[in-house]
Amino acid sequence: MPATNAVLGIDLADRKQAAALTDHDSRVLARRRAVCRAWELGPVLDWAVEQAQAAGFSSVTVACEATGHRWQVLEKLAAERGLNMVCVQSLLVWRAREGEDLTWDKSDPKDAMLIARLTTQLRCYEPETSDGTWSRLRQLGARRRRLLTESTACGQQLRDLLECVWPAALEAAKRPLESASWCAAIAVVLARAGDGDLSAVRRMGQARFVAAVGHELSAWGSTRSCRRIVEAVFAATDDAVGLVAHRRGTLERAGFVIADWREVHARRTEVETRMLGVLDELELTELVGSIPGVSVLGAAAVLAECGNPARFPTPRALVKHAGLCPREDSSGEHRGHSRLSGRGRPELRTAAWRATWGAQHANPVLRARHEHLTTREHNRLAGMQARAACAATLLRWLHVVVVRRVPWDPDVAAGRRPQPVAVAAGACVGAPPEKVISAA
Template sequence: MNFKAQDKQNQLIENITVHHLVVGVDIAQEAHVARAVSFRGIALGHPLEFGSHLEGFKQLGRWIQDLLKSYKLNKVIVGMEPTGHYWFSLARWLIDQGIEAVLVNPHLVKKNKENRDNTPSKSDHKDALVIADMIKNGYYSPVRFQPEAYEELRILMANRETITKRLNAAVNQIHRWVDIVFPELRQVFKILTCAGAIATLRLFPLPSEARRLTREQVISGWKQFMKRHAGVKRADLLIALAKCSVGTTHALHAYKLHLQHLLEEYDLAQRQLEKIKDELQLILKRIPYAQKLLEIQGVSATSLAGILGEAGDLSGYAHGNALLRHAGLNIAEASSGKWKGKMVLSKRGRPRLRHFLYLMTMCMVMTNPEIQALHHYNVKEKKLKKMKSIMKLCGKVARMLVGLAKSNEAYDSTRVFPQVA
């Protein structure tokens, strides 16, 4: 099936009729501003400022009803920018009232702000009018709140990203601590987050403590945290290096307390990530086609949860190319006359969705035989650069995910990639 973005754009434009009242809302934290135009873009009525609470929403509803009555219109569409999380409550209230709610791209609002008055001025009242103009021209997308399972995935994956940043920050601080206090520990353990290194930092992190221990005491301490200890040679090496350490000998009590807090942060982040991993597994079991997608070699629960959390129900997409546009992985061209510009990715979409599509594709390139063969063919036969091949395979993976979700069939390499079979 051919997918054309222009067809979707035409449908959005045709949706706005002569009977429509088009309302643009500039979203803020506490107070919003609404402006209304006709289907031709003629400003109607006066601007409305209303609060982000139930009484404010009811005020907006009465304002809309007055305009519909005054201008003899019978349909209404309300659009807004997805500004942070401040638009959630208003959008849900509008949908509950049976009012069509849509979103406009903040980047396009910025680009179109000079259309009305040919000035770069910016205000809440002007932004609301610009948003209304964009809606009547078809530059909007419907608000679709996903089923609970997909919303849970989005929340958990966003939380996972925050926890991962905290974990990385704690690990970096641990590396800094070791470089200052006990730099020789890197000669004992190449990876400072391995079980042996973490056990050492918990039990005897200071060289002055390690140098007083015997081999048996070091091994006995390691056994408290590991089923298999790091070995006799490493225990001897640890003691020997502690005796000739060049680490600092000042403010050791403060350094030890700092390390204790870093290890607590490290442990907390690890437990939270494990809890999120278990929750993701349970949620994916509630999505009908998710288990069949997980059977594909190279598709992990984390990457699939990230894609479903950002993209929502894949079976609702008309084509895999629509998923690519949602992620901003569609091709953008700049050319004029004889001049042919460079083809680039538009990156007008969800960055987290791009991230997980890329990760899934890279994992499949490394582990999935069919994707490996396609990548090898692109690089060796078509002479594509490796990154161009990866981006092309991202499109292949997106179309595969949407196709399998819509058909709810199991993965079949001979059907999905017949040229490689």
Template sequence: MRRDFAVVAVDLASAKQAAVVTDHDSMVLGRRMFTGDAWVIDDILDWAEPIAAKAGYAGVVLGCEPTGHRWKPLLDRSRARGLELVCVNPMLVHRGREEEDFTRDRSDFKDATIIAKRVAQLRCYVPCVLEGRWCRLRPLGARRADQLVAAGSARQRLRDLLECAWPALLSPASNPLDALTWRAGMAVSTDPGRIVVMGDGAFADAVREQLPRWGATRRNLRILRAIFDAALPPGGVETERAAACERAAYALADWHHAVGQITDVEYRMVEVLDALQLSALVTTIIGLSVVGAAAILAETGDPARYDCARTWAKHAGLCLAVSTNFATTYR
């Protein structure tokens, strides 16, 4: 951010973009609303550069909040024009609105001015440009995080419903939802009445068929017997049992789907690390699996973009001794 450059700040939105041109004291030299998505950035820069030149500036620096994916067209077009893009943390913009007492007077132009002020104060950063296979690893990491949340939510929802409608089912093991035989039994039916009608033998055969879907091959006979016994006096809120058990079946299906998606996306993440020839190197960090390393690298990006190995290690949140060694070897 050079002193002889003006600041062009854009408050990004879906259908219109508020742009301001300011000096380093946040004095607004020009402001204008542009209709269209973030790809109107060329029109914004064509409008802003003459204003900066008229005010005596040698060029401009573009600033924005990293809103969703809307900042990426700005990065693409600004780099194509030989300009620099910097991003301001949304929390700094939020705090800036509080400092300026704009909390009750929301305005796109005011937000853009706050962004420009933070850029002039150097409270910004240069965004990372993803390239090659790193472009694939980042979305895969985001997909894995989403599915982990979905799996955890479905699992908790299943437990809550069963605690209400069929509490006896949660006693066969200390952590019944971790038992693959228990999951296979629930895949047969979450309705205790149906399990009783099936009979002990038919239920056991049905569980055997469901085991491969959950990654198991052998039944735990103790848990199997406990599930069948729990169906005889299920307990719980009788008036809501039928509806709750039906909803529990949906929760179980959601959980199974999310677990399958996690397995698939983790396989793809390991594929990317293999292609980057990093799988063997990341496992030199004690206690870190290939999948765990892939999840970390999906967030931090290419370690080579950091100034030093310790900076990457701190960003990754790993033990400095071993991860610094990894980053140094990689670089």
């Protein structure tokens, strides 16, 4: 935000764009409405540069809200003209609109002026500029997140349906929705008992049923079945507990649900394979795989949500971006309870939380940290609080491993040995080296 630049606030929309050119005292120098798409804003930027130069400024800083994909198009147009661009959070614009005159008044020209005003107050940020490979990883991560939601919804719906008409099937496995053998067995049953008649499955015989489940198992990402679970599902077909009168329609619907679930599982497997291929392109597979307990896919999901970690100057900045940093509550003699800020990216927070579940038990450093946080005398944390702290620790590790291009070291991670200052060859550019990586 150089003082020699005027500020061009643009309220992006589908077909009608509003622009306001202001100085650093929020005085409006010019306004313009344009009926065009976002990728047709080039003439508006050229007009803004001419108006700024006529007012004594050397150039223009472009500002907008980072909503949808239109800001990326505007960033490209600004970069082609050598103009700086920043983004303003939509929540700040909403708050500024409310504080303007304490009403709900809203218009596109007014929002454009508010965006420019927030920019002059430095309440803005520089948007992420990623290359094609990192952008592809982000898109694949977003699709995988949606497929995970659909998969969870299908599993829960199947559980609800079977609890009504065939509860014995849910007793065949301790965690039925997580068992590939159980899912394959239920798929075979529902494919042959679409009319609600489970006796048709009984007439198959146990041997044919087990063979059919073996053929179905590959669709659920497994090659070996648990015979105990498969036989328990077959035995449950003789059970008459539940709303037997409703079995026909309910099992028919359950057959549709498990078919959708199988299809979602196949699409998710394809997306995950592509994500691992992107990590190979970035030459990060071996580095992130060096962290015990963290799967390469889990690390890929985290990196898909945060983008290139090199854009964060320190590991702490990445933790703050995820909203896993503590929020202080103190004033004078008062010392309140510190909680997570929760103001970061919720999808990144979720991905880090999921990756921590397995790593907490398999990683010795993370396991020791969790035990210390839950057993220390002063400021002892609850189990979930300690798990959130471990998730923040995992984000710090990933930042250092990816940015510095060094494998994970347990002594460095535990703070027993300082990290060398020299950056390894081929390291990412844009982040200063950390002298010490501490589990704290």
